[in-house]
Amino acid sequence: MKRHPILTVEDVSKTYDGFRAISKLHFYLFEGELRTVIGPNGAGKSTFFDLISGRAKPDIGKLEFGDADLTKLNEWQINRLGIGRKFQTPSVFAEHTVRDNLLLSLKGARGVWAALFHRLDSTQRDRIDELLKLIRLDDKRHWKAGQLSHGEKQWLEIGMLLATEPRLLLVDEPAAGMTDEETHRTGELLLSLAGRHSLIVVEHDMTFVRQIARDGQVTVLHQGTVLCEGRFDDIQANEKVREVYLGRGK
Numbered sequence: 643m644k645r646h647p648i649l650t651v652e653d654v655s656k657t658y659d660g661f662r663a664i665s666k667l668h669f670y671l672f673e674g675e676l677r678t679v680i681g682p683n684g685a686g687k688s689t690f691f692d693l694i695s696g697r698a699k700p701d702i703g704k705l706e707f708g709d710a711d712l713t714k715l716n717e718w719q720i721n722r723l724g725i726g727r728k729f730q731t732p733s734v735f736a737e738h739t740v741r742d743n744l745l746l747s748l749k750g751a752r753g754v755w756a757a758l759f760h761r762l763d764s765t766q767r768d769r770i771d772e773l774l775k776l777i778r779l780d781d782k783r784h785w786k787a788g789q790l791s792h793g794e795k796q797w798l799e800i801g802m803l804l805a806t807e808p809r810l811l812l813v814d815e816p817a818a819g820m821t822d823e824e825t826h827r828t829g830e831l832l833l834s835l836a837g838r839h840s841l842i843v844v845e846h847d848m849t850f851v852r853q854i855a856r857d858g859q860v861t862v863l864h865q866g867t868v869l870c871e872g873r874f875d876d877i878q879a880n881e882k883v884r885e886v887y888l889g890r891g892k
């Protein structure tokens with residue numbers, strides 16, 4: 643049976659002031675896949691996320707999520723379709739508890755006041771408990787988010803993203819600034835989400851990339867286009883990749 647991609651990117655280009663940040667890009671992601679995207683500074687990784695999430699519009703090309711034409715939708719509409727983005731720096735509500743941060747993000751939450759003060763139904767309670775376990779912050783549910791470590795804040799924000807029940811998660815350098823142990827835990831978390839969600843993870847840390855690309859494909863971006871795609875070991879051995887990226891000592 644032919645699989646249909648959940649995300650289709652064909653011949654997409656995006657120019658800023660005459661500079662091609664994305665150039666004739668082709669990219670396909672399948673349901674439940676965890677794809678890792680690497681590439682040197684300026685390769686176009688953030689612009690790629692900007693295009694998928696609607697923050698920027700392509701000059702030309704096809705950008706589809708299932709049957710939806712993303713080029714015709716704004717950022718909010720794309721988010722409503724089920725594409726959630728996690729930026730590099732965590733932005734949690736520091737003065738609220740871990741639990742309340744999740745609660746405020748729950749799909750269908752009715753504004754801050756109502757979300758915090760109306761009684762949760764059992765489905766919502768179960769979902770919060772499930773998320774707290776998944777992000778391993780169950781024992782810190784009553785902590786203020788501002789008291790968490792950097793790594794824990796990142797996990798909380800991933801939890802907040804999951805609370806919106808996205809089908810596709812765009813995750814930008816989740817391991818940046820984390821300890822080795824936190825990095826490994828983050829990898830385990832992302833791997834556990836694959837299957838139920840589709841994920842694109844942009845990352846620089848090669849130990850982390852090796853971990854999360856265990857069962858999946860790595861896409862290498864260079865000068866706004868795909869230099870190559872494949873298993874981590876093949877990518878690492880690829881001469882072109884070594885030249886443009888890995889050889890630079892990152």
Ligand SMILES: Nc1ncnc2c1ncn2[C@@H]1O[C@H](COP(=O)(O)OP(=O)(O)OP(=O)(O)O)[C@@H](O)[C@H]1O
Nearest residue numbers: 658659662663681682683684685686687688689690
């Ligand atoms: N809004 C913008 N206006 C002008 N130029 C931009 C804009 N966004 C990106 N660019 C340019 O496009 C190119 C690709 O940038 P992008 O941030 O997508 O790369 P990146 O792979 O995410 O890099 P890094 O790893 O350093 O974050 C860069 O040369 C950048 O200066």
